[in-house]
Structure formats: C-alpha cells, structure tokens
C-alpha cells in the first residue's frame with residue numbers, strides 16, 4: 297500500500313510504499329505496485345493476472361496509525377481468492393495484542409494466508425515469526441529458506457511467555473480496558489484543543505493528529521520524563537506497554553495536557 301511500512305530488508309524496504317525509506321537503497325526489489333490504502337478501486341486496479349502477493353498492514357503503523365476499513369480488507373480477501381493471490385497481513389506492529397485482539401485481523405473477520413509478527417512477539421527480546429495456513433505453507437518446506445538463529449530456544453521461549461501472558465494472564469483484557477480509558481482521555485484533550493484534529497487507532501495503538509508538526513512537543517515531553525513517538529510529521533503515536541495502568545495513563549495525560557497548553 298502507499299504509505300505502508302514493512303521493514304528494512306531490501307525486499308521489505310521495496311514493499312514499503314513511502315519513497316523516503318527507499319532513498320539510498322537502490323536497486324530495489326522489482327515488480328511491486330502500490331495502491332492507496334482503503335481505496336477499493338485502486339486496489340482492484342493494481343492486482344493483475346500475474347500478481348503473486350498482496351501485503352497489507354491492518355493498521356498502518358509508521359504511516360500515521362491508520363486502521364484499515366472493514367470493507368477494504370474484505371474486498372482484499374475476495375480479490376485474492378478470485379485471482380489466486382496470497383494475502384499477507386503484516387502485523388509486526390499491530391499484532392500480538394496491540395489491537396485489543398491477539399491478531400489485528402480478528403477485529404475485521406478477514407483471515408489472511410500469511411501473518412508476519414515481531415516487535416511485541418518477544419516483548420523486548422528480538423524475535424520475529426511468520427505464520428501461514430496449511431495450503432500456503434506447502435510452498436515453504438524445511439530447506440527452502442533458513443536463518444542462522446531462527447527457532448532458537450531463548451527467542452521461542454520469550455514468544456511463548458508473551459503469548460501466555462496475553463491470552464491466559466489477563467494482559468489482553470488490560471489492553472481493552474486501558475484502550476477505552478486512553479481514548480476517552482485523548483478525546484477530552486481533542487475537545488479542549490482545536491489543534492487536535494483527530495483521535496484514532498485500535499487497542500493500544502492510538503494516535504492524535506495535530507494541525508502542526510509534533511516534533512517540538514515530543515522533545516519537550518522527554519524533559520518531563522514522558523517518552524512519546526511520532527508517526528510522520530503531524531501525528532503523536534501512543535503505544536504504551538500492554539500492561540499500562542490507569543494511573544500511568546492519567547500521569548501521561550496530565551503531562552500532555554500541559555505541553556499542549558504551552559505549544
């Protein structure tokens with residue numbers, strides 16, 4: 297998709313639909329077309345008879361925290377079924393509980409053929425994974441591909457601990473409660489400040505869009521002990537730990553409120 301982000305290997309930089317990430321990495325992996333996110337007509341237009349793969353982030357992370365529309369992902373699934381295209385959801389950022397479900401696609405009733413995972417998968421420990429359905433996984437047997445440290449016991453144990461915490465130890469419930477609480481707080485700020493033009497996201501992958509560049513606010517927040525991150529120039533992204541408490545959210549909102557007054 298245009299505005300997507302898929303990573304820093306040459307293939308995934310190439311798949312990333314933002315020219316700024318391509319700079320300095322030519323030659324890119326060939327044969328990739330991009331469609332506008334959430335635009336069903338453009339999507340249909342780029343999928344040809346020779347298309348092998350369609351890759352989408354259910355929530356665009358680096359592209360400004362933009363959730364897909366349900367109709368868009370349903371259309372993507374239908375087109376892939378019709379044209380025998382493998383549908384990949386890149387859930388590296390929005391997966392592993394971040395969206396309020398283990399997988400972001402569960403919010404959409406659309407099941408991809410392949411899901412990529414990393415970031416939250418190891419909760420700080422470096423590990424990534426791909427999951428494929430039975431049919432597609434036939435194309436990838438032992439020996440097809442490998443990585444030196446793939447499947448190592450420490451990384452896979454970390455991922456197992458995270459999955460258990462999410463599904464059996466209440467972390468996913470906390471994501472949903474904390475999300476509702478944080479959205480309410482951000483909406484209050486939006487009502488208070490004209491310069492906030494949007495509050496959006498899913499679960500604990502949330503954002504506010506401002507009329508002005510957010511860099512100075514983020515720098516100033518650091519001085520107050522608050523680590524924020526932008527997503528593009530005008531968006532502040534909120535991706536707290538999935539175990540975040542209401543007290544911590546209150547503290548964050550107080551600091552942010554003061555900064556928005558100052559700027």
Ligand SMILES: *Cc1c(COP(=O)(O)O)cnc(C)c1O
Pocket residue numbers: 301302303304305353357358386387388389390414415
């Ligand atoms: C972070 C991220 C990746 C991986 O990025 P690397 O820089 O290669 O670690 C892939 N996809 C999405 C959606 C991401 O947010």
